[in-house]
Structure formats: structure tokens, C-alpha cells
Amino acid sequence: MNEASPIATADSTPVEARKSRTALLWLILPLAALGLAISWLLIADPLKNFGNGAPPVENLTFERTILSSDGIRILVRAGGSEPMAIAQVQVDGAYWRFTQEPVGPIGRGATAWLHLPFPWVLGEAHAINVVTNTGATFEHEIAVAVPTPTRDATSLASQALLGVLVGVVPVAIGMMFYPALRGVGRNGMNFLLALTVGLLAFLFVDATAEAFELAGESAALFQGQAMVALAAAASFLLLMTAGRRRGVPTGLALAIFIALGIGLHNLGEGLAIGAAFAAGAAGLGTFLVLGFMLHNITEGIGISAPMLKVRPPLWTFVGLALLAGGPAVIGLWIGSLAYAPQWSALFLAIGAGAILQVVVEVTAYLMRSDGRSSAALTAPATVAGLAVGVAFMYVTAMLVKV
Structure with missing residues (x-):
């Protein structure tokens, strides 16, 4: 009876190894199926048949506003279904030239800084309106214009x-x-x-x-x-x-x-x-x-x-x-x-x-x-x-x- 235990332990090792390989296989299979489904969705693009010419859904959130001697800087975050491009920016109803960093369309979840050389007035309110290339508009209000604290x-x-x-x-x-x-x-x-x-x-x-x-x-x-x-x-x-x-x-x-x-x-x-x-x-x-x-x-x-x-x-x-x-x-x-x-x-x-x-x-x-x-x-x-x-x-x- 004492000699049976080592034999049982030795025989159980291959069984445990097979169980581990089987469990690993059942873990890999659904992940592989998910990868194939995503690849097919990206390559075949079956959703193109549902397109009716409508513009993509766009959303823009204003997260931070910095007022300094050289104008206004705004941090915006895109949340639309596709990358969105900012075409124009209005301040108090007038169009102003602006620079964007980084340049180009803003991807979903990405952020960009908009810099406007606008001569804001201390203590005044200013209304900012961002216009995308599809014509969608997003408004932001500066309730009271004051210089943003600096890191000094x-x-x-x-x-x-x-x-x-x-x-x-x-x-x-x-x-x-x-x-x-x-x-x-x-x-x-x-x-x-x-x-x-x-x-x-x-x-x-x-x-x-x-x-x-x-x-x-x-x-x-x-x-x-x-x-x-x-x-x-x-x-x-x-x-x-x-x-x-x-x-x-x-x-x-x-x-x-x-x-x-x-x-x-x-x-x-x-x-x-x-x-x-x-x-x-x-x-x-x-x-x-x-x-x-x-x-x-x-x-x-x-x-x-x-x-x-x-x-x-x-x-x-x-x-x-x-x-x-x-x-x-x-x-x-x-x-x-x-x-x-x-x-x-x-x-x-x-x-x-x-x-x-x-x-x-x-x-x-x-x-x-x-x-x-x-x-x-x-x-x-x-x-x-x-x-x-x-x-x-x-x-x-x-x-x-x-």
C-alpha cells in the first residue's frame, strides 16, 4: 500500500497537464473568435450599407480655459462617433483666426488646444462658439474674464x-x-x-x-x-x-x-x-x-x-x-x-x-x-x-x- 502513492502521483501528472492545456484552449478560442469578428468588421465594413448621407454624430466638451496676455486658450475634448475637424471659432459673434495643437481632426476621446489672439476684457463676459467642418456648433461661456493663475x-x-x-x-x-x-x-x-x-x-x-x-x-x-x-x-x-x-x-x-x-x-x-x-x-x-x-x-x-x-x-x-x-x-x-x-x-x-x-x-x-x-x-x-x-x-x- 505504501508503494501505491508514488505511482498514483506519477500517473496524475499527465492528466493535470492535459486539463491545463484544455483550459488554455477554451480561453484562447473565444478570444480568437472575437479577433476574427473585429477584423471582418473593419475590413468588410458591413455598416456602409446603412449610410444615408447624414453627417457623423459630433460632440465637443470644453474642459479648460486659460486667459493670458496673448489671448485665450481652450482645451476641448472630442466625443463624436468619428474624428471631427474644427473649421471656425467665433468670439462674441465675430470670427477669429485660431491655431490648433495638435493640428488636424480630433479623434474620439482625444483633446486639442485652441489658441485665439482675442483681446479679452477684464471682468467682462465672453461667448465662444466653435464650428466644425460639418456645420455643427458648440458654445462655451466665460462668465467673468480674469487672468488664469500662473505657475509661480x-x-x-x-x-x-x-x-x-x-x-x-x-x-x-x-x-x-x-x-x-x-x-x-x-x-x-x-x-x-x-x-x-x-x-x-x-x-x-x-x-x-x-x-x-x-x-x-x-x-x-x-x-x-x-x-x-x-x-x-x-x-x-x-x-x-x-x-x-x-x-x-x-x-x-x-x-x-x-x-x-x-x-x-x-x-x-x-x-x-x-x-x-x-x-x-x-x-x-x-x-x-x-x-x-x-x-x-x-x-x-x-x-x-x-x-x-x-x-x-x-x-x-x-x-x-x-x-x-x-x-x-x-x-x-x-x-x-x-x-x-x-x-x-x-x-x-x-x-x-x-x-x-x-x-x-x-x-x-x-x-x-x-x-x-x-x-x-x-x-x-x-x-x-x-x-x-x-x-x-x-x-x-x-x-x-x-
């Missing part, structure tokens, strides 16, 4: 300072309440955790709405609505998997996830602020900056809430404040220098998924720390904290919506 140390430093004021500073101020909050009892703890859930729930709804709005402005080929939903779901699932890899996150680990979710949201928010600032669509005055600061102070309290039962070192608070607020600086830089609606929508969707993951974890942490499981969710302190968190974020959001 002064402008980047100013944007960094603004990002710190609207992102890092309010989060740090909110975290300064940590010592005063350490003495709260069970009801106080429930109130603070529910407050965190409330502010995060508002951020989730706000980020999702903004992501879908920006997705509608992007080129159709990006399938903006589906992109937002899939990115948010992927972000949520990946962070849930990472967060529970070593058990349910509590204390400092949970605070890090809260700061990460808020940071991803602030990145998308910074992109929107930077783009609006560059386009002159929003005047970032003192009142608006103060509104952003008030709006974000509660985020620092929410980050501190899971750590009330521990005594983390000071550097931990510094790191959490930078993680939550620092991305606003990066967002401002990218938004003012290289804005595109699809990327802003993508970052906001990722942030929304991260925030949803934190909402789930904080709610679970609240039920565990209270000891009454789901009954803790209907306790007066919990309901009050949830209401205060949502209400505060909603009211302060009125100050920053322009």
Missing part, C-alpha cells in the same frame, strides 16, 4: 495659505476642544459620536451631489454618472476591507479613518474652489473664507471623538489635522492650474465612499461603546447629536455656496 512661487504660496485657512486651521481649532471633552459621560460620548455621524452624513450627501453635478459637465464618453457611482462604491469597499483587516477600528485607528474621509472630501472641495477662483466664478473674500472655517470646525471635533478614552501624543493631533485639512491645499493647486470636471467628480466620489465607510464604522463604534447595541441609536443624546451635526453643517454651508 507667489501664486502657489497664496493658494497654499488659502488652503491652510479653509482646511487645516478649522480642523485644528475643532481638535482643540479635546481636553474639555474628555470628562463627558456616556450621554456626552453618544452626543459627540452622533454629532460626528451627522456632519459626515451631510458631507456624504454634499459630496455625492457635487460629484453628480460635475459628472454632468464632463465628456459623455466618461459616463460620468456611472463613474461616480462605481468610484464611490469601490472606495467604500476598499476602505471597509482595509479597516477591518485587523478587527473593527476603534480609538486612534477610527480617528485616522475619519480624518482620511474628511481629507478626501476636502481635496475635492479644494478642486472646486481652485477652479472657481481661476475662472473668476467666485470671489474668495474674507466672508467666504470665514464661512469655510466655521463649516469645517466641527470636523476637528468629529475626529477627536473616538480618542476621548485614550491620551494620544501631541504629534498625533498635528498629523490628523494635516491628513484632514492638508488635501485642500493640493486641491486648490490642481483646481487652479489643471482643472477638469471629470477628475473633480472622481475625487469627490472617492471622498463620498470614504465618508460612507466612516459613517458605518462610527455608528458601529457608538453602539459598542454604549453597551445597548441598536437601542443606543434612539437615545435622546444620540438623536440630539445627529440633529445638531446635520443642522450645523447645513447652516454653515449657506455661507460657502456661491
Whole structure:
């Protein structure tokens, strides 16, 4: 009996090899069939019989506008069924000569820069109309003409300072309440955790709405609505998997996830602020900056809430404040220098998924720390904290919506 095992193993090797070859064959056959079908479609062109002389479907999306001393530069992306050629460009109803880079027809999904030596007027609105060789027209409006920020140390430093004021500073101020909050009892703890859930729930709804709005402005080929939903779901699932890899996150680990979710949201928010600032669509005055600061102070309290039962070192608070607020600086830089609606929508969707993951974890942490499981969710302190968190974020959001 002992000598039978080696013989069985030796006999099974050819069988396993044949099974592997058979599986590989069934993998190659459908791919080969697909390749033959595509080749026949391209060579035989059976769709030519359906042609009725109608022009191809054309679509053009305006992704970026740069205003400088030598005129206007526009980044356009083609989304038609065939390559499209730009024949003429109008500015305020008058035709202007233009140069295109790269030259020639723009393929589906490709981009091109259009440069017009137009003497734009500071503070004025200008209407641009692009005409293709088929006669199709695509309009773009410059609501307020202002010079586009340049890549110099002064402008980047100013944007960094603004990002710190609207992102890092309010989060740090909110975290300064940590010592005063350490003495709260069970009801106080429930109130603070529910407050965190409330502010995060508002951020989730706000980020999702903004992501879908920006997705509608992007080129159709990006399938903006589906992109937002899939990115948010992927972000949520990946962070849930990472967060529970070593058990349910509590204390400092949970605070890090809260700061990460808020940071991803602030990145998308910074992109929107930077783009609006560059386009002159929003005047970032003192009142608006103060509104952003008030709006974000509660985020620092929410980050501190899971750590009330521990005594983390000071550097931990510094790191959490930078993680939550620092991305606003990066967002401002990218938004003012290289804005595109699809990327802003993508970052906001990722942030929304991260925030949803934190909402789930904080709610679970609240039920565990209270000891009454789901009954803790209907306790007066919990309901009050949830209401205060949502209400505060909603009211302060009125100050920053322009």
C-alpha cells in the first residue's frame, strides 16, 4: 500500500497537464473568435450599407480655459462617433483666426488646444462658439474674464495659505476642544459620536451631489454618472476591507479613518474652489473664507471623538489635522492650474465612499461603546447629536455656496 502513492502521483501528472492545456484552449478560442469578428468588421465594413448621407454624430466638451496676455486658450475634448475637424471659432459673434495643437481632426476621446489672439476684457463676459467642418456648433461661456493663475512661487504660496485657512486651521481649532471633552459621560460620548455621524452624513450627501453635478459637465464618453457611482462604491469597499483587516477600528485607528474621509472630501472641495477662483466664478473674500472655517470646525471635533478614552501624543493631533485639512491645499493647486470636471467628480466620489465607510464604522463604534447595541441609536443624546451635526453643517454651508 505504501508503494501505491508514488505511482498514483506519477500517473496524475499527465492528466493535470492535459486539463491545463484544455483550459488554455477554451480561453484562447473565444478570444480568437472575437479577433476574427473585429477584423471582418473593419475590413468588410458591413455598416456602409446603412449610410444615408447624414453627417457623423459630433460632440465637443470644453474642459479648460486659460486667459493670458496673448489671448485665450481652450482645451476641448472630442466625443463624436468619428474624428471631427474644427473649421471656425467665433468670439462674441465675430470670427477669429485660431491655431490648433495638435493640428488636424480630433479623434474620439482625444483633446486639442485652441489658441485665439482675442483681446479679452477684464471682468467682462465672453461667448465662444466653435464650428466644425460639418456645420455643427458648440458654445462655451466665460462668465467673468480674469487672468488664469500662473505657475509661480507667489501664486502657489497664496493658494497654499488659502488652503491652510479653509482646511487645516478649522480642523485644528475643532481638535482643540479635546481636553474639555474628555470628562463627558456616556450621554456626552453618544452626543459627540452622533454629532460626528451627522456632519459626515451631510458631507456624504454634499459630496455625492457635487460629484453628480460635475459628472454632468464632463465628456459623455466618461459616463460620468456611472463613474461616480462605481468610484464611490469601490472606495467604500476598499476602505471597509482595509479597516477591518485587523478587527473593527476603534480609538486612534477610527480617528485616522475619519480624518482620511474628511481629507478626501476636502481635496475635492479644494478642486472646486481652485477652479472657481481661476475662472473668476467666485470671489474668495474674507466672508467666504470665514464661512469655510466655521463649516469645517466641527470636523476637528468629529475626529477627536473616538480618542476621548485614550491620551494620544501631541504629534498625533498635528498629523490628523494635516491628513484632514492638508488635501485642500493640493486641491486648490490642481483646481487652479489643471482643472477638469471629470477628475473633480472622481475625487469627490472617492471622498463620498470614504465618508460612507466612516459613517458605518462610527455608528458601529457608538453602539459598542454604549453597551445597548441598536437601542443606543434612539437615545435622546444620540438623536440630539445627529440633529445638531446635520443642522450645523447645513447652516454653515449657506455661507460657502456661491
